[in-house]
Amino acid sequence: MKGKCALLVLSLILAIQNLSAQVSADCASAIPICNDTPVNGGTQGFGTDDFNGASETGCLEETTSGAIESNSAWYRFRTGASGELGFNIGFDTTEDWDFALYKASDCGSLGEPVRCNFFDNSDEEAYMGVGEDPTGNPETVLYEEWLQVEPGEDYYLLINNFSNTNSGFSIQFTGRIFETNPYDALDCSIIDNLLGPPVVACDNETFEIDAETENADTYAWYRDTGAGYQLLEGETTSVYEVTESAMYRVVVSLDDGSSLVSDVQVAFTEAPTAFPATDETLCSGELYFDLSMKDSEVLGTQDPEKVRVSYHRSLSEAVDGINALPREYPLMIGTETIFARTTSVENSGCFDASTQFQLTVGSSPVINFETDVYICESRDAIVIGDLDPNPDYSYSWSTGENSPAIGITNEGTYSVLITNTADGLGCETTATVEVVVSLAPKITEVIIDDLRPENSVEIITDITGEFEYQMDDGPFQPNGRFTDVVPGIHTVTINDIKGCGQVTETITVVGYVKFFTPNGDGVNDEWEIVGLDALQDPELQIFDRYGKVLRVMDKNSTGWNGTYQGHDLPAADYWFRLTYTDPRGQRVEAKYLDAHFSLTR
Known part of the structure; x- marks a missing residue:
């Protein structure tokens, strides 16, 4: 049963036409082809069985x-x-064709095919082959991956032909090898023919075929357009100028x-315009x-599937x-x-590069001022916008x-x-400035974590803003946590980065x-x-829940044993x-201490 498979796609198409040509049903008399490729007008039978009764070769099965x-x-x-080589085999979408490609020097040692396709044409595709479908169809299963040849x-x-009904096919070679070696990608020396290999030309040009032969007496030319060869009266020279498709x-x-x-x-392939x-x-x-926006102008009435x-x-x-150029073409001022070039999908040798257009790009104004602005709650007004304006720019604010x-x-x-008035193109840019009130900073709480080898202090604020934090005269930092804090008096500061003030508090670390x-066991x-010795003239008063002073201590006092x-x-x-x-010599009370402890017996 015929199945499905995957593909890779990209092609440089050389030729395609619907015209009967040479065909051989046997490998031994295989038709040699090179850069200019033939078109077959229908096959009839299979001649000698080139596989000697075998039921399969590669993906091909008995028919x-x-x-x-x-x-x-x-x-x-x-x-x-x-380089990279492929080919497209074109046919009627109602027909079912298969192929097998062998890398071999003679028919007696074909071996297994290096590329093979036996999938049915239920999707009614128009091409099969190696490389890419020339229509760009990414879903087709009738293509095998590119050949890398030497x-x-x-x-x-x-x-x-698998369907047993056929109207012929065309072969077009493709691939990047024809970009690097357009004239010798394939070796035409294998064709020994006075008139040379099959020719594909564009219908807006003429082509001469040359039969110059040594010791020739006369030349007679014939043409076959499908009803047999007919003598071309009056054509008796060694060169004939061809103007229409035929044998x-x-x-x-x-x-x-x-x-x-x-x-x-x-x-002849129809030449595009x-x-x-x-x-x-x-x-x-x-x-x-987007350069594709120009396609409709350049194509005119031509079918984009064909050109x-x-x-x-x-x-x-x-x-x-x-x-x-890429379809999304980056703009450059000037x-x-x-x-523009139009190229025939069927034959890339047929093209027209006679059209051009001017692309003029004006300079859009550049925004060089802040668009996120803070206004301090204590400030009456601020200035927003361009403080160093370009003299070529005009401005129109939403305020009028x-x-x-x-x-x-x-x-x-x-x-x-903002409009650039210098080049007459009137390029515009709209800037949006968001102005937000910034509240002055406030110290809500200071958390002191002490009685540890390394004391720490954390400054807390409930104000939302962009702040930086400082302890004493140290550097500002982006967060309010400080470590390795020695006992004693310290100042902590919160500063508004937007310039809306700062606040400083004095804290005591003990x-x-x-x-x-106090149970006499020697522990607690x-x-x-x-850390009282880090303070000047400290005085500590201990109270009960009723506010009664139970003990007064200074830095020379011993600890309290829980008695009164x-x-x-x-x-x-x-x-x-x-x-x-x-x-400053003033008597002050230590702030931010959790002045509370428990006596347990």
Whole structure:
């Protein structure tokens, strides 16, 4: 049963026409082909069984003929260069064709095919082959991957009709090898023919076939357009100028009484036209120009499935069909000429590169001012916009003002339309400025984690803003956590990066346990504060829940053992108050201390 498979796609098409030509049903008489490729007008039978009764070769299986071949055609070719090579086999979409490609020097040692396709044509595709479908169909299953060839490799190609109804096929070689070696990608020396290999030309040109032969007496030319060869009256020279697709024959009478007969196929592909395209004016702010928007102008009434459009920076590149510009073409300020080329999908040798258009790109205004602005809650007004304006720019604000910069007092969204008036193209850019009120910073809480080998302090604020934090005279940092803080008096600062002020607080770092157990076991028998010696004239008062002072301590005092006037106090919570003399000589109370601890018995 015939199945499905995957493919790879990309092609450079050389030729395709629907015209009867040479065909051989047997491998031994395979038709040699090279750069100009033939078109077959239908196959009839399979001649000798080239597989000697085998039921399969590669992907090909036995057909209704009882053999692998069924209405078959054999061709051979030899590579003349290295590179990526493929081919397209075109046929009627209602028909089912298969192929097998053998890398071999003779029919007696074909081996297994290097490329093979036996999938049915239920999708009614128009092409099969190696490389890419020329229509760009990514879903087709009738294509095998590209060949990577070297010079001097011989190949045999079997094309087989599976449906037993056929109107013929065409073969077109494809691949990047024809870009690097357009004249010797395939070796034409394998064709020994007076008139040479089959020829594919464009219908807007004429082609001469030359039968010049030594010792010739007379030349007679014939043409076959499908009803047999007919004598071309009056054509008696060695050269004949061809103007229409047909099979041509020359009979050369030699002076020894013998004669030579040679046939050649000449097929013409419809040449495309590149219609005029209008000039384009754009602004650099658009970044890219979609060149495909020009396709409809360049194509005119031509079918985009049959004619492709490409764009190039120079006429020579357009003529050679190289260095096509990307469809999303990056814009460059100034004027440049874009050259358009139309190319026949069937025959890339048929093209027109006579059309060009001007692409002019004006300079869009550049925004060089802040678009995210903060206004301090304590400030009356700020200025937004361009403080160093370009003299070629004009400005139109959503407030109705036309100056480069404006003063505002309220938060909100402000927009300005900026126009470049220098080049007459009027390129515009719209800028949106978001103004947000920034609140002054505030210290909400200071968390002091002490009685550890490394004390830490964390500054907390409930104000939303962009702040930086500092301890004493140290550097500002983006967060409020400080480590390795020594005991003593410190200043902590929060600064608004947007310039909306700062706040500073004095904190005291000392250490104390949160509970003690005066039970005489030698562990936590006394409660005390560590670090009082870092303060000047410290005084510590301990209270019970009713505010009664139970003990007053200074930096020379021993710890509190949980007694009052010689009596043990009950297990309960107790509080303390710490005061000291600050560097200004004022008596102050330590802030941000959790002045609470527990007595446990």
